[in-house]
Amino acid sequence: MQLLLSPPLPLQLFQDFEDYFSDNVNGGYPEIAPIKGALGIGEVTHFSPTRLWRRELHIRVASTAITVHSVYQILQQSSPEADLSSSTSIVRTTPPDFAPTGASSFRLSPLEDPPTLSVTMSLVNLAHVCTHLQNASKARLGLTSIPSTNLHLTLAHALQKQDFLSSVTRAGPTPPAPEMIADPSSSPEAEVTQANIASRRLWLGLKYWNNEPVLRKMWMVSKPTKRIWLNHHDLGVIVRGREAGYVKGMTNPGECLFVTTLPLTLALPAAAASLAYLNARLSLSYDYNLLGSFIAGSVVGNIAQRRDRANLFYVLEGHALNPKTASNVFLIYQNRQWTYKEAYENVLRYATWLKRRHAVTKGEIVAIDFTNSELFIWMWWALWTLGAKPAFVNYNLRGESLLHCIRTSTARLLFVDEEVKAGFSGDVLQELSSGGFRDGKGAVETVVFSKELELEILATDGVREPDEARGGVRLQDMAILIYTSGTTGLPKPAVVSWSKVRLAGYFVSRWLGLKNGKDRFYTVSSAHHHASKKSMPSFVNIRDSQCMPLYHTSASSLGLSAALQAGSTFILGHRFSPSTFWPEVRASSATVIQYVGETCRYLLSSPPTPLDTQHKVRLAFGNGLRPDVWQRFQERFDIETVAEFYGATEGPSASWNLSRNGFSRGAVGRNGRLASLILGGGLTLVELDPLTDAPLRDPQTRLCRPCAPNEPGELLYKLPDHEDEWGSKYQGYYDNPAATASKILRNVLKKGDAWYRTGDLLRHDQDGRWWFSDRIGDTFRWKGENVSTTEVAELLGTHPAVREANVYGVRVPSHDGRAGCAAVVLDASGEPSAELLKDLAQFVRMRLPKYAVPIFLRLVSTMDVTGTMKMQKGELREEGVEPGKVGLDRIYWLLPNAESYQRFGEREWKALEAGRVKL
Structure with missing residues (x-):
């Protein structure tokens, strides 16, 4: 059964509504009855939207181009009151902006029944048809063709009936004669045989008004992998102009909604219907993915620790020595690529060179000041191979900020690439070379990576160090030093543990569904330098801005680590530019892109092009996507899923939001009922004194005051009750106990407890969504x-x-x-x-x-x-x-x-x- 819906007119126009419903229910459309109860009101007309406009609004329309948008959406129907033996498909058409209020009508007209079909394959083909018709309209084609299937024919006839198409003709691979298009009965259709069935085409006549396409925009919102559950009440919500699931409310005059129920070969039992309803209400499947990813990451990490394999070097080695994955592409950078085996061999060469030339030993901290490049990764992993610890220095830093980072790392070795070295002043180099720079422990040796040095290292025969060089590592031990951004002071070296590097990376890979050998994870950065003021950390101009530098936790621990543990490909960009971002994404066939902060806004600032949606990206992952940008970014670039997270480099936990619809759009975290029950005790929001920014305490108990739903407060993360166990979740700042202790708040919900202060105001609602406030x-x-x-x-x-x-x-x-x-x-x-x-x-x-x-x-x-x-x-x-x-x-x-x-x-x-x- 098919229905055509659009927003309601004033109630006086609905006098024949009951008679229409009675006729159609008696005529064999029982599905209409529950819809009637949900919608409440309605009127039927046999006029299509364009005919209504032409007849009733002729004077207004005569000098204005009509633009009709069409959206094809596939939905799966679910309701505890309804029989869930059918899936629902919806085609949506939106009228031109000029149509005045009252020009629409509520139409509920039965169309022909489509046959039973294979839903998944049909939806894939239908997505291609939607894209093809949109592109054909943009190209101003008068006639175009699509594969001839029953579903395509049903859609084409529905569009023709509503005046979006001028003709629908079934023929072969060549265009039919004009007389056949005008009168299909004038020429008998060729007999369909097994030999010619694959070449049968539907030839569609496209319509234009004032040189503007009537069918202007058409795209697939739902996909076989993205199910949407709606019940009859939801249809009523949509018709009344409010959003339900993925489907936006119908608010434009004359807007149409084609609804088609597709019978399934197997009816779902009542138990399945109840489960689907509970899933929608409680977010059970969402929590299953979230909690399952947490548990899997913890299990894998603990097993690695028991086997003395916590070091991620062993993951790289495992892929490189496995015949099934050794030849898979691990890294792509500037049109060059390295397989897992090639990357592993390069890492061994760098490690051998570091040990022989600079005597790098187990446990030593070595500073790296590199821009994004393959050299950064080889050096980083080579240090891990030797059991050493890299300190990632922000390559934008200058002056005192730079010296402070190197000094607090306690490193005796600083490796700098040529691009970064160009920004080092003579005063900085002189200070580094002074004997008293490291508190009397000697000067810092600065090694600049030239092209000649790189060739020398690659000519070295790599030797794998024995496991003892990497042994004895616990998950809570330091893996990397990463510096905080330092927006309010000099950067502080945060200890990033093996637990964060390994468990967080594995969690992200599973949570995002990264596939071994299939997904390509794209991140990009910039090498721009901007002079700093008042010895504060340097800041970057947006015209040459950083998107995701490797010195940041997001790219290193959540990006590269996730891609590595999934066996996927990591695509590393060097410089971010809105004009080159998408060409690089398309050229690399990226399926996942990583963003941070204002990246998505900058991409929206570039002029739209027809290629905006021509990519393979299924998901955007990152943090800091503003709610005012979120929806526009998704719609313009056709990004199916946004995976937003909230966290800090030194923080003991984070929040996660895998958003596929408007329900959680703009939120920095989301938990269903089950996840809230299991994880809810590990975080809380407390009220703050607006004058001092200190937590407000109850005058009698002296405990903090938790926030009510939708009330902003500081986000706190729970730490273990015993201080000697804090290291399992919070390692703080390297060699800075005062700064580490400053982030701890005691006596929060009970006497003696301890919580980590995020310094951020958030709010949460009763649906488990978390929103950043300030x-x-x-x-x-x-x-x-x-x-x-x-x-x-x-x-x-x-x-x-x-x-x-x-x-x-x-x-x-x-x-x-x-x-x-x-x-x-x-x-x-x-x-x-x-x-x-x-x-x-x-x-x-x-x-x-x-x-x-x-x-x-x-x-x-x-x-x-x-x-x-x-x-x-x-x-x-x-x-x-x-x-x-x-x-x-x-x-x-x-x-x-x-x-x-x-x-x-x-x-x-x-x-x-x-x-x-x-x-």
């Missing part, structure tokens, strides 16, 4: 209220003229607290127009509470971000809005009674200082 210290207080910089920035980012927004609080004379200031990058350069400044003022005032409206706008040409793509606020906050401190940036302000943002300069600043202006 970074503690970024939230500011104005007019007695707390303002979340993240929420305000996300709102500003939805304005069509704003490319990027970074919100922070600034001190202003004669006022308490901090006033909101938004540093923004506009799409258009030059002086903003008066209309735009007025529109921005109205935009924020209509959508934000009065205290959260940014008082100041600072127009910047580019946004500075950290090496991990987090927007930098510290220097902006220090500079404030005093005209003499903001350089060439322009400042605007919004006075309480003004209708628009106005220019702010020296005169206005002096008025503030004199107390003549009240904000």
